[in-house]
Amino acid sequence: MDPQAAASLFSVAGKVVLITGGSSGIGRMMAETFVSAGARVYITARDRVRLDSACAELGRLGEIHALPGDLATPEGLEAVVEGFKGRESRLHALVNNAGLTWGSALEKFPARAFDSVIAVNLRVPFELVQKLLPELQAAATAEDPARVINIGSVYGFSSQVMNAYSYAASKAGIHQLTRVLAAELAPRGILVNAIAPGLFPSRMTAFALKDEARHARLLAGIPLGRAGDTADAGGLALFLSSRASAYITGAVIPLDGGLLARA
Numbered sequence: 001m002d003p004q005a006a007a008s009l010f011s012v013a014g015k016v017v018l019i020t021g022g023s024s025g026i027g028r029m030m031a032e033t034f035v036s037a038g039a040r041v042y043i044t045a046r047d048r049v050r051l052d053s054a055c056a057e058l059g060r061l062g063e064i065h066a067l068p069g070d071l072a073t074p075e076g077l078e079a080v081v082e083g084f085k086g087r088e089s090r091l092h093a094l095v096n097n098a099g100l101t102w103g104s105a106l107e108k109f110p111a112r113a114f115d116s117v118i119a120v121n122l123r124v125p126f127e128l129v130q131k132l133l134p135e136l137q138a139a140a141t142a143e144d145p146a147r148v149i150n151i152g153s154v155y156g157f158s159s160q161v162m163n164a165y166s167y168a169a170s171k172a173g174i175h176q177l178t179r180v181l182a183a184e185l186a187p188r189g190i191l192v193n194a195i196a197p198g199l200f201p202s203r204m205t206a207f208a209l210k211d212e213a214r215h216a217r218l219l220a221g222i223p224l225g226r227a228g229d230t231a232d233a234g235g236l237a238l239f240l241s242s243r244a245s246a247y248i249t250g251a252v253i254p255l256d257g258g259l260l261a262r263a
Helices: 003-008 025-036 048-058 074-085 111-131 133-139 165-188 212-220 230-241
Strands: 016-019 040-045 064-068 093-096 146-151 190-197 252-255
Touching (some): 025 048, 048 064, 064 074, 074 111, 093 230, 146 165, 230 252
Parallel strands (some): 016 093, 040 064, 190 252
16 A cells, blocks of 8 residues: 555545534544544534634634534524534534533432433434434445544443443443444444543543642543543544544444553
């Protein structure tokens, strides 16, 4: 294989990518990587100010567009879907990254913490696949299928006590949904895989990382001794969206610095 052909295996140039929750955290890391690699990227968020700020900053690197909407509501979900369909007829990669968490003592954990977290972390990714199936199929080719990348978590595997019961259950659920959808959609030319991140800086982990002692304890539990960064998150998403991964579907890939290996 010549160098140009080898490089093209990992190219996403010209592909259309939709990333939910793309204005911060891991979603933004992935958006930055895709934009820099020449993809046409759409990101969603419920906070319009944060969304516009991310697009303004990342727009210096390439093409990126905002799709505002609160995916936790039927109206917000429909706004995102219709906003995308109004601009594009093909979707090469759907990254289901938007998520919620809730922490509380077992005795005080409210029922609404299950309803809201399960809805955003599990039901919404399923609905987006349903509603964007025509666009995914339109982008698929025999050589380079369309992709769905679900963002799970190491807490979908681990029983480490975090008092985030619905979050852990939702992430275990998205791992299994990934496998089920992979089997269903492979004949349609769509690959479905999941990434299970460990510790990454984000709004969701800020409460732990700002406490120096707790931060140090978290890092001590990671064999590689550090949190993940943009190259880690973006690199794996790029691989899972490129020709190089065209024979992988139904996989749940830990991105955790060895955390699960130690556990």
